[in-house]
Amino acid sequence: MSQAQIILINNYLEFSMPNKKSAKKELRKNVKRNAANKKVVNKLKDLTKNNLKQIKSNDKKVKEDFIKTIKAIDKAAKKGLIKKNNASRKKSQLMKKVNALK
Numbered sequence: 001m002s003q004a005q006i007i008l009i010n011n012y013l014e015f016s017m018p019n020k021k022s023a024k025k026e027l028r029k030n031v032k033r034n035a036a037n038k039k040v041v042n043k044l045k046d047l048t049k050n051n052l053k054q055i056k057s058n059d060k061k062v063k064e065d066f067i068k069t070i071k072a073i074d075k076a077a078k079k080g081l082i083k084k085n086n087a088s089r090k091k092s093q094l095m096k097k098v099n100a101l102k
Contacts, residue, residue: 041081044072048090055097066098 018024047069054062070091077087 037079037081040072040076040079044069044076044082047072048094051094052097055101058101062098062101066094069094 018027051069073087073090076082077084
């Protein structure tokens with residue numbers, strides 16, 4: 001399936017195979033980029049969930065992990081995986097919860 005792209009149209013799966021050499025290369029690049037982007041977004045979600053669990057359990061280690069989460073949010077926003085305002089909102093919401101732990 002690395003050469004064929006799956007398109008979902010009206011709940012029907014359709015395979016589109018590129019005909020030109022440049023289109024095949026572009027598809028390979030898109031598959032690699034998609035996998036890399038998915039990895040970053042999943043890491044971001046995991047870090048956020050872990051921070052929220054630590055906040056609920058009043059863990060003192062939350063501030064150290066919070067810094068990693070902020071970095072991951074900034075990287076995702078820089079890459080364009082999440083929008084700038086979305087990143088800002090996520091950071092703000094986490095910051096409020098972490099600061100309320102004092």
